[in-house]
Every structure is written in C-alpha cells, then in structure tokens.
Amino acid sequence: WRTEAMSQPAPLPYGMQPIGLSRVEAAAFVGMTPGEFDSAVERGILPKPLPTGSRRKLWHRDALKSALDELAGIAQPSPEQEALRRVRQWRGSR
Numbered sequence: 001w002r003t004e005a006m007s008q009p010a011p012l013p014y015g016m017q018p019i020g021l022s023r024v025e026a027a028a029f030v031g032m033t034p035g036e037f038d039s040a041v042e043r044g045i046l047p048k049p050l051p052t053g054s055r056r057k058l059w060h061r062d063a064l065k066s067a068l069d070e071l072a073g074i075a076q077p078s079p080e081q082e083a084l085r086r087v088r089q090w091r092g093s094r
Helices: 003-007 023-029 034-042 061-072 079-092
Strands: none
Touching (some): 023 034
C-alpha cells in the first residue's frame, strides 16, 4: 500500500458531486477564501465540520447551502422544522 493513496479519497464517477467538502472546497463552494471561511465558521455564521472521528475535516455541502439560504432569507424549513414550529406555536397559545 502506498501512503499517498490512503491519504486521498477515491475519485468519484464522472458527474457525481461530493457531499463532504474539504476546508478549501467548502470555502470555494460558498465563494470565500479559506481564511474568510475559517472566520465565518468560528463566528458561527457557517456550520462547523462534521464529526468524522479523523483529523480530516469535512463540511456537508447541503449544510453550507442551507446556512447561506438562511443568511439570504430564502431558507425553506424542512417538514420536521415546520412541525416543530407548529408544536411550539400550539404550546404558546395554551
């Protein structure tokens, strides 16, 4: 086994997009430099990396998109979030 082969993920089939993004990929995905991205994650504007149990940090592409949608005011609540909102609203009206 070669050490380099184990440190890089296997290439995806043509046209398939990764769900887990490295720090540099995640920064590019949201249109930031890696330094700007680090700052946004540290301030809680963007999500923290996934708990992968390894040194390699990965960000979920959809979580990044959801964070940007929320910042832009175009976030669509998931069915679970909508149900929780209704329960909270119901409890508050009692």
